[in-house]
Amino acid sequence: MKRITIKDLSKSLSLSTSTISRALLNDKNINSETQKRVLNEAEKLGYKPNSTALNLKYGKSKNIGLVVPEMVTPFSSKILQGIQEVLEPLGYKVIITQSNESPLVERKNLELLEDFNVDGIIINACHETYNEKIYRKMIEKGTALVFFDRIPSKSLDVPKVILDDHIKASLVVEHLINTGKKRIAYIMGPSTIRNVIERARGYQRILEKHGIFDPNLIVQTEGMMFEDGAKAVQQLIVKNIEFDSIFAFSDTLAIGAMNYLLEKNIKIPQQVSVASFSGTELSTIVHPQLTSVQQPLIKMGETAARLILKKIKEISSPNETIVMDAELIYRASTLN
Amino acid sequence: MKRITIKDLSKSLSLSTSTISRALLNDKNINSETQKRVLNEAEKLGYKPNSTALNLKYGKSKNIGLVVPEMVTPFSSKILQGIQEVLEPLGYKVIITQSNESPLVERKNLELLEDFNVDGIIINACHETYNEKIYRKMIEKGTALVFFDRIPSKSLDVPKVILDDHIKASLVVEHLINTGKKRIAYIMGPSTIRNVIERARGYQRILEKHGIFDPNLIVQTEGMMFEDGAKAVQQLIVKNIEFDSIFAFSDTLAIGAMNYLLEKNIKIPQQVSVASFSGTELSTIVHPQLTSVQQPLIKMGETAARLILKKIKEISSPNETIVMDAELIYRASTLN
DNA sequence: GTGAAAGCGCTAACAA
DNA sequence: TTGTTAGCGCTTTCAC
Numbered sequence: 001m002k003r004i005t006i007k008d009l010s011k012s013l014s015l016s017t018s019t020i021s022r023a024l025l026n027d028k029n030i031n032s033e034t035q036k037r038v039l040n041e042a043e044k045l046g047y048k049p050n051s052t053a054l055n056l057k058y059g060k061s062k063n064i065g066l067v068v069p070e071m072v073t074p075f076s077s078k079i080l081q082g083i084q085e086v087l088e089p090l091g092y093k094v095i096i097t098q099s100n101e102s103p104l105v106e107r108k109n110l111e112l113l114e115d116f117n118v119d120g121i122i123i124n125a126c127h128e129t130y131n132e133k134i135y136r137k138m139i140e141k142g143t144a145l146v147f148f149d150r151i152p153s154k155s156l157d158v159p160k161v162i163l164d165d166h167i168k169a170s171l172v173v174e175h176l177i178n179t180g181k182k183r184i185a186y187i188m189g190p191s192t193i194r195n196v197i198e199r200a201r202g203y204q205r206i207l208e209k210h211g212i213f214d215p216n217l218i219v220q221t222e223g224m225m226f227e228d229g230a231k232a233v234q235q236l237i238v239k240n241i242e243f244d245s246i247f248a249f250s251d252t253l254a255i256g257a258m259n260y261l262l263e264k265n266i267k268i269p270q271q272v273s274v275a276s277f278s279g280t281e282l283s284t285i286v287h288p289q290l291t292s293v294q295q296p297l298i299k300m301g302e303t304a305a306r307l308i309l310k311k312i313k314e315i316s317s318p319n320e321t322i323v324m325d326a327e328l329i330y331r332a333s334t335l336n
Numbered sequence: 337m338k339r340i341t342i343k344d345l346s347k348s349l350s351l352s353t354s355t356i357s358r359a360l361l362n363d364k365n366i367n368s369e370t371q372k373r374v375l376n377e378a379e380k381l382g383y384k385p386n387s388t389a390l391n392l393k394y395g396k397s398k399n400i401g402l403v404v405p406e407m408v409t410p411f412s413s414k415i416l417q418g419i420q421e422v423l424e425p426l427g428y429k430v431i432i433t434q435s436n437e438s439p440l441v442e443r444k445n446l447e448l449l450e451d452f453n454v455d456g457i458i459i460n461a462c463h464e465t466y467n468e469k470i471y472r473k474m475i476e477k478g479t480a481l482v483f484f485d486r487i488p489s490k491s492l493d494v495p496k497v498i499l500d501d502h503i504k505a506s507l508v509v510e511h512l513i514n515t516g517k518k519r520i521a522y523i524m525g526p527s528t529i530r531n532v533i534e535r536a537r538g539y540q541r542i543l544e545k546h547g548i549f550d551p552n553l554i555v556q557t558e559g560m561m562f563e564d565g566a567k568a569v570q571q572l573i574v575k576n577i578e579f580d581s582i583f584a585f586s587d588t589l590a591i592g593a594m595n596y597l598l599e600k601n602i603k604i605p606q607q608v609s610v611a612s613f614s615g616t617e618l619s620t621i622v623h624p625q626l627t628s629v630q631q632p633l634i635k636m637g638e639t640a641a642r643l644i645l646k647k648i649k650e651i652s653s654p655n656e657t658i659v660m661d662a663e664l665i666y667r668a669s670t671l672n
Numbered sequence: 673g674t675g676a677a678a679g680c681g682c683t684a685a686c687a688a
Numbered sequence: 689t690t691g692t693t694a695g696c697g698c699t700t701t702c703a704c
Contacts, residue, residue, distance in 0.1 A: 003697095005697055006699095007698095015675090016674065017675090017676095017698080017699095018674075018677095019673080019675075021699060021700085022674085022699090022700095029674080031674085034674085048450070049698080050453065050698070051451070052388060052397055052453060052696090053696075053697035053698045053699090054698065055388045055680095056389055056392050056681065056682095056696090057679085057680050057698055057700095058680080058698095059680070059681095061387070061388055063429065071410060071417075072410045072616075072617050074407060074409075076413075077412075077413070077434070080407070080432070081407075081434065093431045093452055094431065096416070097420075098413070112424060115384070115387070115427075117384075117386065117387050226617070226620075226621050255621055258623070259622075262623045263623070280408075281408050284562075285562050285591055285622070287594070287595045287598045287599070287622075339681095341680095342682065351690080351691090352692075353681090353683090353691090354683080355689085355690055357682065357684090358689090358690085366689070366690085367689060367690085370690085385681085385682080386681050386682070388680090388681080388682095389680075389682045390681080390683085392681080392682080392698095393682055393696055394682095394683090394696080395697095
């Protein structure tokens with residue numbers, strides 16, 4: 001079935017295409033009678049504007065790229081939801097790509113999105129520095145870039161949506177101490193992630209404040225998946241490092257750790273309690289439910305979307321950094 | 337920074353735009369020397385084709401919509417991955433939308449995608465019949481439609497990618513019986529989902545074969561989320577219906593059920609074993625790990641993508657139904 | 673208040 | 689082998 005265009009309307013009403021266009025756009029220079037006729041006919045024939053034509057006309061693609069490290073957890077889909085809520089009513093299409101925690105794949109994704117002529121990219125970077133040059137180049141080319149969650153190093157001035165990782169990590173550790181724990185391990189994830197370091201800082205600060213900091217309790221993982229969390233715990237046990245609780249960088253690491261503990265018949269939280277950062281259903285679908293910092297993911301997505309709109313409208317607009325608040329939710333994994 | 341167009345190349349090389357175009361397209365009617373010059377200059381100036389212009393020219397948007405019921409589990413992101421693997425190299429952008437198990441939202445999504453001028457839609461329907469008219473209308477309008485997983489009622493002839501739910505459900509139930517279980521509950525999900533009924537058939541057939549079918553063991557849930565699974569188990573317990581194992585329609589229902597059991601200190605699998613349908617990491621990140629039918633989600637995505645390509649190329653091409661195979665993976669939730 | 677025409681970037685039929 | 693031109697669907701000057 002052929003699409004109805006402005007031309008079809010023009011013919012069937014014996015009016016010029018300009019008049020049709022004006023009627024459709026609610027222009028002031030249009031007789032209201034004519035407009036009614038046009039609108040009726042459009043409705044009748046089922047006219048739908050051709051967005052491609054408009055995009056060509058206005059030199060924009062109305063495509064926004066979203067680059068995320070993973071989609072195994074609902075983290076990114078919640079972000080996506082927030083983004084879409086803001087962007088779709090404005091006619092933007094969001095194209096999501098997964099980096100699988102690989103900076104190289106991330107780069108491929110960026111290039112793909114460039115080929116797609118995206119007007120802007122919202123990105124959760126999987127490495128602090130690796131693709132910095134690419135980010136720079138894209139910005140220079142006029143692509144609006146907005147970062148959230150995992151941001152690039154400070155040397156790159158970009159709009160970003162983040163959490164105060166240092167403070168929130170402190171909160172978690174304080175809570176563990178309040179429940180009587182003294183040997184708190186930090187399963188930290190790769191140090192090429194900025195937030196990993198930020199949270200480590202909060203962790204260390206609180207433990208030092210209480211005089212119970214022990215660097216042996218920090219375990220770095222290679223990756224960010226469940227098995228990495230499991231391996232970390234295994235490592236602690238093999239090395240015979242005593243611990244009575246775990247602060248994990250992410251819920252994936254935390255859950256991996258929990259499952260390893262359960263396998264070894266270690267009671268959670270009685271013997272080892274666990275807490276982490278999340279914001280997704282993952283915290284509540286495991287047993288026991290996981291105490292975690294509830295990141296406002298949908299709001300973060302919305303915020304990132306608003307930032308990118310500003311940037312698209314005016315590429316030279318100032319690079320804002322929005323710090324979101326987040327609540328620590330106490331659940332069974334740290335409470336008796 | 338202004339985009340480099342074919343015109344810029346034309347000027348800087350004093351060649352017509354057609355010659356530039358031909359060089360870029362590797363046309364036969366081009367002097368190889370000229371072509372080299374063009375290619376060099378294009379590279380030098382950083383020329384990138386404007387896909388919007390091409391889309392307008394060819395009357396396609398190169399947008400494919402993906403409609404899924406939920407993105408809380410990695411189910412849909414795996415499907416997406418398969419789809420993107422096939423479609424992105426061909427220049428297609430995939431736009432994903434979530435229905436949240438609501439036929440009404442699904443309808444909104446379809447309309448949105450229509451506004452986006454998608455060339456086709458790949459859809460996991462959340463209701464067997466509710467949006468049938470819309471599907472029909474879109475097909476008539478020339479939009480390629482491909483269904484996977486949850487398909488519409490038989491009255492609509494469309495390309496689809498499915499599993500043999502009846503057979504696979506039978507497998508699961510046979511396995512439970514083999515492990516000595518006799519009171520097998522089926523947590524079935526809403527009956528507006530076709531597969532729910534299909535799996536019920538398999539379930540009933542096997543139980544009847546063994547003479548242990550009891551309709552009281554079938555619990556219908558309102559929704560498809562974790563809490564629905566929990567409620568279902570609660571219902572069985574409240575109604576005092578004895579059961580020693582659970583076959584859940586989906587991993588979400590299964591996990592909800594498991595967590596409720598664990599809360600009540602019911603041992604899995606010793607007292608009650610649990611099995612379901614999955615294909616995602618969810619089966620392995622819970623404790624005990626969940627026995628489930630491993631749906632080949634990435635492959636299903638790829639297959640759906642191939643089907644839609646055929647349909648886009650030739651809208652009147654036959655509507656194939658592809659039945660994927662799936663393996664039952666035995667895990668701790670049914671094994672001692 | 674309406675129409676004619678140019679142009680967004682590109683390809684393809686037609687001429688040369 | 690190359691250039692000229694029309695046209696994809698739409699908006700927007702410029703005339704009338």
